[in-house]
Amino acid sequence: LQLKDNSFVLGTISDGMYHLSSKGEILERINKEQGLLNNTVLSIFEDFDTNLWLGLDNGINVINLNSPYSIYNDLKGDVGAVYTSIVFNNKLYLGTNQGLFFRNLESTNPFTLVKYTKGQVWCLENLDNKLFCGHNKGTFLIKNDLAEKISDFPGTWRIKKVPNNSNILLQGNYEGLSILKKKGNTWRFNNQIKNFDISSRFFEFINDSTILVNHEYSGLFKLEIDKDYTEVKQKQTHKPFGIKSSIFKYHNKIKYVSEKGVLSLINTKNILFKKDSVLSAFTHEGGDPIIGNFIVDNNNNKIWGITKNNIAYIKYGNLTNKPKIVKIPLQYSNKSRMSISGFENISPIKGQKYLIGNTEGYTILDLEKYKPTPFNITLNKVFKQKLDHKKEPLAISEFYNLNSNENTLHFTYSVLNFNKNIEINYQYLLEGYNSGWSNWERKTSTTFENLPFGEYSFKVRASIGSQLSQNEASYKFEIDRPWYLSNLMIAFYIxxxxxxxxxxxxxxxxxxxxxxxxxxxxxxxxxxxxxxxxxxxxxxxxxxxxxxxxxxxxxxxxxxxxxxxxxxxxxxxxxxxxxxxxxxxxxxxxxxxxxxxxxxxxxxxxxxxx
Structure with missing residues (x-):
């Protein structure tokens, strides 16, 4: 089928759908791994909104080729949960709980396991134009599909450059800190730093001889290292400021993150922090708090976070210090959320494309394609109900005076959307009964039982990410007084x-x-x-x-x-x-x-x- 943009779509019997350019180049392949119900595409139709409808061997799929989301589902479990990712030498590397995998960046071929890396991968770092892999078994240097083990010191959480010293790298491990040293054109394990054996997943340099290490339960440690990086000369210990804590550096300032908010280091001598009001607001913005760690993208001047319903980022302008907060809807299953929590991964891939890892594979978000479009909410049905009776439909376009015993009302509503990755939340208000809007929730219906007599106006609105629906669907109705509260009975009572x-x-x-x-x-x-x-x-x-x-x-x-x-x-x-x-x-x-x-x-x- 030739599409409106002159590109072509081909349906196959066993390999899903291929999207080709007008010149015959493969732009995209979509099969079961990307979310199709099955790989047999029997018919194709493009609708007015350029959505692509596929008639499958058993079912129907709809595809938005302009969607900012591309999904990779590891249906067979060969790759595993993605904990880290990086693009290096035009290859996409995935660090998972099963090993390090790679394939060419634009390829749709299966991922290949890098030899000798089977097991948990914690980090991937491009340092000195070399790809380092932090692994449960130690540290590897990666060259295409081969891994060279350069450190047996177990559990490499992170690897960082040492300020003012290009010949050594600092590693955070299960049992403290260790040093990699450059020898010729390669790197080798040199020594473990003595007098400190706390797991060092989160650490930052205050200066070239002072390191700040955070452990969620043990606390915050300020370490003074000797000039040869062999031992800790002095150590200050501070109690944790909150659970689920971590530290990161942004614009050369160390930030401390916990469930309470974000703190900024203001005194390196005594390790004093003050609240960072901007990042703390970002953490809890819109009542949808950041879950897990912040991911810093220094190259694009962004700080990323994942919430229950969205992914979000904050970006400071180049000419102004005023932050911009953007929330992008991205649905995660509870299984994915619980398994990857605390190890969230958002990595820049190419241009404005970002890879977001999860337990079922990953999603690629293209910010250039992400253009929030206005949307409306529709009130679908309204029902009235008496006690112990069936529901009866009401005409949405009419105003009703309901009897006093018809005081249970059911409302259903929705937003037209074909993108399964977008999570739509709804909020309602019953004027005359509620004092304010309800909490945001995914339910597309609500019920009010045993309403007292009076006039009411039901309103409902929707949100996708931080964008509200253009309209508020509403319905007005009135519930009459019961006979014992009629005007005649009231006069009689008087x-x-x-x-x-x-x-x-x-x-x-x-x-x-x-x-x-x-x-x-x-x-x-x-x-x-x-x-x-x-x-x-x-x-x-x-x-x-x-x-x-x-x-x-x-x-x-x-x-x-x-x-x-x-x-x-x-x-x-x-x-x-x-x-x-x-x-x-x-x-x-x-x-x-x-x-x-x-x-x-x-x-x-x-x-x-x-």
């Missing part, structure tokens, strides 16, 4: 309230009157009782006084009686004595007087009167 209030008032007033009368009666009873008590008290006091008077009189009478008796006894005694006396005349006179007093009743009368 009347009931008024009558109830009046009756309660009367009852309260009556109760208050009774209570008042009861209180007054109680007060009267208390007064009468108090008066009676007072009278009793007076009577008791009078009786007590009278009793006292009687007792006093009784005592007086008793004393008088006793005196009379004693007087009579005395007189009788005197009388007896006088009767026996000799002088009768005088005695008789005295006796008469005594008899007179003895027989006298005046004393008894006095007693009686008393």
């Amino acid at each position: 009347l009931i309230v008024i009558l109830s209030t009046f009756i309660i008032h009367l009852l309260y007033k009556r109760h208050y009157t009774k209570q008042k009368q009861k209180v007054l009666q109680q007060q009267q009873n208390n007064f009468n009782l108090s008066q009676l008590e007072s009278e009793k008290l007076i009577m008791r006091l009078k009786n007590e006084k009278l009793q006292n008077e009687i007792e006093n009189k009784t005592k007086e009478l008793s004393m008088s009686t006793i005196n009379i008796v004693k007087k009579n006894e005395l007189l009788s005694e005197i009388k007896k004595e006088l009767l026996v006396a000799n002088d009768s005349s005088d005695i008789n006179s005295v006796i008469k007087t005594i008899n007179k007093n003895l027989n006298k009743s005046s004393d008894w009368q006095i007693f009686v009167k008393a």
